[in-house]
Amino acid sequence: MDRDAQRATLKDVAEAAGTSISTASRALSGNPAVAPATRARIQRIATEMGYRPNAQAQALRRSFTNTIGVVVPSLINYYFASMVTAIQREASAAGLSTIIANSQERSDTLADALQVFADQRVDGIICVPHEGCSRRLLGMYRSGMPIVLIDRELEGSTIPTITSDAAASIAEAVGIFSDAGAQPIGYLSGPMETSTGRSRLEAFRRACAELGIGEQRVFLGGYTQERGRCGASELIDAGCRALLAGDSMMTIGVIEECHRRGLVIGHDLEVIGFDTQPLFQLQPRPIMVIDQHVDEMATRAFHALDGMIHGKTPKPLRGFSATTLFTPAAHNPTHPGGEP
Amino acid sequence: MDRDAQRATLKDVAEAAGTSISTASRALSGNPAVAPATRARIQRIATEMGYRPNAQAQALRRSFTNTIGVVVPSLINYYFASMVTAIQREASAAGLSTIIANSQERSDTLADALQVFADQRVDGIICVPHEGCSRRLLGMYRSGMPIVLIDRELEGSTIPTITSDAAASIAEAVGIFSDAGAQPIGYLSGPMETSTGRSRLEAFRRACAELGIGEQRVFLGGYTQERGRCGASELIDAGCRALLAGDSMMTIGVIEECHRRGLVIGHDLEVIGFDTQPLFQLQPRPIMVIDQHVDEMATRAFHALDGMIHGKTPKPLRGFSATTLFTPAAHNPTHPGGEP
Structure with missing residues (x-):
């Protein structure tokens, strides 16, 4: 009989430790998801039982590829x-x-x-x-x-x-628009399937509520230039005098729509975007942005x-x-x- | 004795076929670098000798990872x-x-x-x-x-x-500057360690020679915005009235330097850049570019x-x-x- 067949298996170790096989496996690979005390206990049991992990699986799992x-x-x-x-x-x-x-x-x-x-x-x-x-x-x-x-x-x-937590900057942006009397404010939101889309929209609504400036306007967009352009078009048509774009790509779309319409940002329309990039700086008037560091x-x-x-x-x-x-x-x- | 030790090795196959080991290896892995007739001959010899490649090496070499x-x-x-x-x-x-x-x-x-x-x-x-x-x-x-x-x-x-072969477009660009009387022309070249850097510079010099407009000015740059900005600064200081940037990043640098100096592209200075991107389109006057498709x-x-x-x-x-x-x-x- 092959000597290996007599060795304790991972299943044996898990049974002896009273844990699942996957917990035993994680403990033996030093995974921090397993509490240190449990890890130490399982490792001790494995040593006592003479458990030696399958060499190939071990190599696959543990050898660093850097x-x-x-x-x-x-x-x-x-x-x-x-x-x-x-x-x-x-x-x-x-x-x-x-x-x-x-x-x-x-x-x-x-x-x-x-x-x-x-x-x-x-x-x-x-x-x-x-x-x-x-x-x-x-x-x-x-x-x-x-x-x-x-x-x-x-x-x-x-x-x-x-x-990043943009809530404070979003509130600040809404405040700047509000102070300048640039209303209604249009917000170009990211998709609701992303946490950034949801949390930034929530921050925008909360900021409007806190300033008591009511509902304002929201365009449910997506993280693309084209959605930004469409959103800008819709919000400008709806009379918005300030636009807040919820990400980089929509900010580009807003700039594109302003170019199409011949609107000068900072003069005909207030715009605040997201993130820093040469495109936002190299404009006749650099675009104000919420920078995520x-x-x-x-x-x-x-x-x-x-x-x-x-x-x-x-x-x-x-x-x-x-x-x-x-x-x-x-x-x-x-x-x-x-x-x- | 282990049965595997009696098997024909790759070296045996190469010797029998009168080729190098690497040619035999390539032939057996179906590499098109080996002529079809040679490949077929080596594969036949390997089969006759009962050669079976090391399974692990074979798996490493032949299994597609898609x-x-x-x-x-x-x-x-x-x-x-x-x-x-x-x-x-x-x-x-x-x-x-x-x-x-x-x-x-x-x-x-x-x-x-x-x-x-x-x-x-x-x-x-x-x-x-x-x-x-x-x-x-x-x-x-x-x-x-x-x-x-x-x-x-x-x-x-x-x-x-x-x-891409940009020589024809570079000649066209130089012709446009020359027709407009925008001289001297400054060329922002890519690095000489790249074929694009070398071939575009050569195309620029040939175009100037063919138009009989003499030496013009060249800045040996690099494919970064900062090198483009430095180059634009140097070339503008040297009196250039037209700039041709040899790649995208240097084109951004040229636009940056024009912004810094308050120069309006298409009015105070002629500029032609490389590649298409929103930054080049979303300018007061879109930048003319050599598009590489x-x-x-x-x-x-x-x-x-x-x-x-x-x-x-x-x-x-x-x-x-x-x-x-x-x-x-x-x-x-x-x-x-x-x-x-």
């Missing part, structure tokens, strides 16, 4: 391109390679990217999640894959998450992930990055293109 | 972000997943990305190459990895390549790669995509921001 996977919903969105670039810079400084996937805002493409990363045995994943993938993400996380969510939350998940978010997400790869649980599990409302310095305030 | 790798030098460059997005769209339609790497214009990072792709056993690679990696790329290609180079050539390489290049590169993955050699080995000089339609030609 590679992390990053998945974002768009690469032509400067905000996410900057995020990926900043994560790679941090990973590279820590001696890790970065492979990138683009989920194109689709759950099936994201699921596919996660599968590819798992097959490729990356050491960890930083992911902008979609609701449609929450079960898969949670499953991977529970089975020991270090994962950090970035930019968007997954409701009810226990996966460490770094997001993408570099800081990327850095925090990477260091949380790096810690998890080395067995540490990030604290806190939810990190919020504050946002800042600002107008990029006009290079030349008397730029002739800026005067109507 | 994943391709794409590596570009920057993701915050809209041109490359669009390229990756278009390649992924084609790959996805063909049932393949795409993983992406960002070489950051560094040879060592590119070498690292290629190693990761090889370790991950992608079915093929589309790569914007760097001179510093030509030996590694050629080695991978020769050992059977399907590779297509895109955007830039590698001198003397036999790897299938899709590039990145979608077409990406589609051609993917289909060449897909053919190679299935054993076909692309014809021709070098594909050139023509470029087009055009000004994006101004949404509103009377846009007040556009009138100085």
Whole structure:
């Protein structure tokens, strides 16, 4: 009889410890999702029983590839391109390679990217999640894959998450419009399937309520330039004198619609957008934006992930990055293109 | 004695066939780099000798992962972000997943990305190459990895390549400046370590020579916004009345410098840039650009790669995509921001 057949299996260890097989497996791979005391107990039992994990499975599970996977919903969105670039810079400084996937805002493409990363045995994943993938993400996380969510939350998940909290900046933006008498205000909202779409819309409504300026106008958009352009068109037609765009891509769409109509931003219409990029600065009058400090978010997400790869649980599990409302310095305030 | 030890090895097959071990290996893996007749002969000999490749190595080599790798030098460059997005769209339609790497214009990072792709056993690679990696790329290609180079050539390489040929558009641009009497013309060149940097500079010089307008001015730049800004500053100080920027990022830099100085493009200074992106269109006067048809290049590169993955050699080995000089339609030609 093969000697290996007499060895204790993972199932034996789990039975002896009174845990599920997956908990035993996680404990033995040092997964921080299992409480330290439980982990220590299961490891002791495994040693006592002479348990030796299947070498191949062990190699598959434990050998570091020194590679992390990053998945974002768009690469032509400067905000996410900057995020990926900043994560790679941090990973590279820590001696890790970065492979990138683009989920194109689709759950099936994201699921596919996660599968590819798992097959490729990356050491960890930083992911902008979609609701449609929450079960898969949670499953991977529970089975020991270090994962950090970035930019968007997954409701009810226990996966460490770094997001920005734009509520204060959104309230400030609404206040600026209100003080300038630029009403009605139109808000271009992101999709309700994203936490950023939901939380920013809620922040907009709360800000309007607190200022007592009533309902204002909301366009339920999507994170694309074209949805931003459509939304701007609809809101301008509805008489809005100020537009607040709920992300980068819709901000571009708003600028496009203003160009189409020959409206000068800051003169004919007030506009506040999201995120910083050369396009928003290199305008006759730079566009005021809510900046999410993408570099800081990327850095925090990477260091949380790096810690998890080395067995540490990030604290806190939810990190919020504050946002800042600002107008990029006009290079030349008397730029002739800026005067109507 | 272990039965496996009596089996014919790859070395035995190579000796019997009178080829090198690597040729025998490539023939047995169906690599199209080995002539069909030779391939058939080596496969016959292997069968006769009862050669069975090491199962694990075989699995590593032959099992398709249905994943391709794409590596570009920057993701915050809209041109490359669009390229990756278009390649992924084609790959996805063909049932393949795409993983992406960002070489950051560094040879060592590119070498690292290629190693990761090889370790991950992608079915093929589309790569914007760097001179510093030509030996590694050629080695991978020769050992059977399907590779297509895109955007830039590698001198003397036999790897299938899709590039754009901008010479005609560059000559047209110089002609437009010359006809308008906008001289001297300043050219912001890409780096000499890239084929695009070299060939576009050559095309600029040839166009000036053919028009008999003499030496004009050249700034040896790099593919970044900051180099473009510095170059524009230097060339404007040198009295240039027209600027031709040799890539997207330097075009942004030129626009930035014009904003800083309060110069209105199309009025105070003539500018022609490279590639299309919202930033160039959403200006008081849209910027005239040399468009590389990145979608077409990406589609051609993917289909060449897909053919190679299935054993076909692309014809021709070098594909050139023509470029087009055009000004994006101004949404509103009377846009007040556009009138100085």
